[in-house]
Amino acid sequence: MKRPIQIIGSGAYTPQKCVISGEIDRRLEKPDGWTERTFGISQRFYASPSETTSQMGCFAAQSALDNAGILGSDLDCIMAACGVMEQPIPSTAVLIQNKLGLGESGIAAFDINSTCLSFITALDLAADAITLGRYEKVLVVSSEIASCGLDWNNPEAAAIFGDGAAAIIVEKSTNGSGIIASHMETYGVLQDVCRLESGGTRMRPEDDIDDFLDRAKFKMDGRSALSASLSHMPKFIDRLMAKAQLAIDEIDLVVPHQASGMSLTMMQRRFELSDSRIVNNFVDIGNQIAASIPNALDTALKAGRIKRGDKIMLVGTSAGISLGAIILEY
Known part of the structure; x- marks a missing residue:
């Protein structure tokens, strides 16, 4: 619905x-x-x-x-x-x-x-x-x-x-605007691929301040993160599109998480998206974590790339490893 x-x-x-x-x-x-x-x-x-x-x-x-x-x-x-x-x-x-x-x-x-x-x-x-x-x-x-x-x-x-x-x-x-479908999947077995361990209750500075400070830095195995995300993405998108009862070529614009230059290139190739059907501003701003999708969305809106009635896919991956997406009619 x-x-x-x-x-x-x-x-x-x-x-x-x-x-x-x-x-x-x-x-x-x-x-x-x-x-x-x-x-x-x-x-x-x-x-x-x-x-x-x-x-x-x-x-x-x-x-x-x-x-x-x-x-x-x-x-x-x-x-x-x-x-x-x-x-x-x-x-x-x-x-x-x-x-x-x-x-x-x-x-x-x-x-x-x-x-x-x-x-x-x-x-x-x-x-x-x-x-x-x-x-x-x-x-x-x-x-x-x-x-x-x-x-x-x-x-x-x-x-x-x-x-x-x-x-x-x-x-x-x-x-007529609205969210047509949304979907999220998480694979916690990959929890150590991307992590920032200090700042919560796990690491206590009074136990070992040097270890606490080291774990306050973001750690990532980029190759494993990209491999896991790409391996799950095709079937994830299939399940999303089934919920939406749409085909990928019915999506007017894909607004992805700007995770990396490589991930965006591979997504564009895998789903055969022309440059006009994907937002890619990674080269100019990099990966802004959770702000990257709304930033890309705002960029597309201000550039006139989205009009009322268009079907837009917001999609990305995150530490977890998780995959998430929304298809909305703008």
């Missing part, structure tokens, strides 16, 4: 500091051009100390509100869909709510985390809540600072990431 919701506004925020791949080459003591040739990324953006996760999320959220032509007080729910929170307690959504000037509003604010798939998961749950009449206007915002936890001893887990934020506003639709 199609869930009748529509996106009424979108926005994004890009940190001020642009880091070109030549700078990464020098940091890694590699030849000029090595990073761009190896990973397919020419630049990414890093947040300054003043550009916190919640501050960037606030900027993206305000941009989405302005785009929708509504006020923050018109919202009745704020979902922060971030792979890495600003702090454990209180939630990033609470911090964003307050920075939007809504700290005394009582508007529900909470986090939803499924790492790189957090935006898809939050949008899926927002659609349920709106369809059931629980909320009317929901802000879904993803904001990420990957640069603070990179392990430069592992270039493939460091060179591809960038920081940024993006947001959308959704409400009930009366014009």
Whole structure:
């Protein structure tokens, strides 16, 4: 059953500091051009100390509100869909709510985390809540600072990431827009392929501070992550399309997680997507964790690549390993 919701506004925020791949080459003591040739990324953006996760999320959220032509007080729910929170307690959504000037509003604010798939998961749950009449206007915002936890001893887990934020506003639709199908699968046997182990209850700094700090850096076996994701993706897409009762060639635009240059190239080849049917902005911003899908979506919307009635697939993978997707009629 199609869930009748529509996106009424979108926005994004890009940190001020642009880091070109030549700078990464020098940091890694590699030849000029090595990073761009190896990973397919020419630049990414890093947040300054003043550009916190919640501050960037606030900027993206305000941009989405302005785009929708509504006020923050018109919202009745704020979902922060971030792979890495600003702090454990209180939630990033609470911090964003307050920075939007809504700290005394009582508007529900909470986090939803499924790492790189957090935006898809939050949008899926927002659609349920709106369809059931629980909320009317929901802000879904993803904001990420990957640069603070990179392990430069592992270039493939460091060179591809960038920081940024993006947001959308959704409400009930009366014009045919809505979520046609959604699907998620998780293969926890691969839990160690991508991990950041400190910051929760597992690692305690009083036990071994050096170990705690080491595990505060993101660890990734990129080859295994890509192999696992690609091996599961074809059947995952088959099950998604069966739910939607659509064929892949009926999808007007695919908006994928910008995981890596290689993953995007292989997805495009596997599903025979022309350049006009896929959004690829990895070369310019890198992997922004959960913010990458809404950022790509906002880019496509602002470029006029999406019009009402188009069928859009939001799709990606995340640590877990998980695969997730939504097919929506815009």
